[in-house]
Amino acid sequence: MMPGAGSRRAVALHLAVIAVLFALNFILPEYHRGIFSRVMVLAVFAMGYNILFGYTGLLSLGHAMFFAAGLYGAGLPLYHLGWGVPESFVVGLACGVVLSAAVGVLALRTTGVAFMIVTMMFSQVFYLATLYFTTYTRGEEGLVLPQAARRVELGGVALDLTNPASRYMIALAMFSIVLLATLALVRAPFGRTLVAIRENEERMRMLGYDVFRAKLSAVILSGLFCAASGAAYALLFGYVGSGFASIQYSILPLLWVLLGGAATTLGPLIGTLFMFYVIDITSAYTSAYLLLVGVALILLILFFPRGLLGSIRERWLPWLP
Amino acid sequence: MGFGPYFLLASLEGLVTAAVLTLTALGLSLVFGVMRVVNVAHGEFFMLGAVLAWAISTAFAGHPSIGFAAALLVSPLVVGGVALLAERLVLRRLNYDPEATIVATIGLLYIVQQLALTFYGPDARPVQAPFNIRVTLPWFGYSGYKLAVIAAAIVLVIATWLVLTRTKVGLVMRATQYDRETAQAFGIPVDRVYAGVFALGAMLAAIAAVLVVPIQQAHYLMGRDPLLLSFIVVIIGGLGSLRGTVVAAVLIGLSDGIISVFFSPTLAKMLATLLVALVLVFRPQGLFGAATR
Structure with a gap:
């Protein structure tokens, strides 16, 4: 992206989105504030997935293991060793x-x-491992992190992670950091290298780029974001279970990113939010939400492969990062 | 009892697993070989076959073999029809792009699974075996039906192999697999070949499922393990190689039966999956890939 009007508009748009989310904390009814906290944490998961799938063009079907690594990495020490948040x-x-x-x-x-x-398959191994070491993980049933352990002392101020307002603010803080980091990444030379690898790997190799190293960095960065999301999920919502390592949690970020728009910075948030509300609304009528996930996947890939923001960028707003 | 009886029992159980697995994996391998499509919904075709087998066989009163025969005939046809529909409506429109078809078949997986849960329910239900004979072996009697499953799988694999190598249909399929564009240029209706292969792959899974329901009950989540195991078989055998697929299926079915008699099944599955992932990383052509090429 060329520096200039479009670039300034992009930064302004991202700051505006963060400001709106901040304001929503005071406007939203309790139930919807809870959903938004969850969506922001999971959108970080989707943004991590997007780095690899959207920008680098690598379709992984195993990102549940990175999410679960953060989930268990944070949850187990807190639960078994009594470590702080x-x-x-x-x-x-x-x-x-x-x-x-x-x-x-x-x-x-x-x-x-x-x-x-x-x-x-690696993700499946991780999932089976969480079942096998059931003495520590309690498998499918999972662990409920005790409320008393989920507090932080920050400069004399005690933060209770079970309080909805502080939960929302922590989720927003993490979401904003990752969103701005993604924006910076996309505009940095490294981000453009990734996109170029997606478009033509051979040419990049011929031009003398270390393609393997760039892709590995993308995997690690993606893993870091996903683990941050998992760790925050464990600490904020207090539950750690094998279900989060199952294949379904590898498919969901793919769905969210496809829906919002692959290789767009805000697409993961929109996709996650949209899917959450679709499921929330339809679950009033039917319990068959997996059917919806399936139909959404097929319709998206058939008729809407660029997703919501991707289509908007193509038609109207070419400066959208 | 010594080691011998246990080992014989484990081997027989392993052979039954191998028989069912060979048929399922053969379907997956055909679809991948000819169309280059990774069908993630393959396990759901298997499940659909089993659930339909239950529905059909319970619709018939009288001797269980009548219902079973009807299921063996009708269930694969229905599953093949569903696959054909999915191929025409979805896969063809995606122009068989590998990544897009994976996403689409994941969607198909969820749809079939959820529909099975809605209409069939969460219970596991048995289907009666068509006959109940015990074959006397040195240490114990063994179910004649299980031995019949092994025989049926052998016959079907040989039949598939004969069709592929000795008939015009097989020639057309192999030509399409070898080079899609050249085949098209020689007037082979590649489009129809793809549709047929996709339906055939699903039908093989359904036949395997009908054979297995008298041993293992029909359940809406039963497609998961066959899918994973078929993937393992197809990878170990070399993607798209039929001979490799059969060899790998027998090997994996046998070792799965033997390992799960002696070790924890979760640990066994874990190590097997890890091992296969490493095979794919370090020997992407599969263990038998070089030999069958």
């Missing part, structure tokens, strides 16, 4: 980085369909 969060991030580096080194030796299957 900040230390647990950092452990969650570290788990995500280590796991994504290991998976990246192995999986990036493959391309295309093989990459999808390999990531899916």
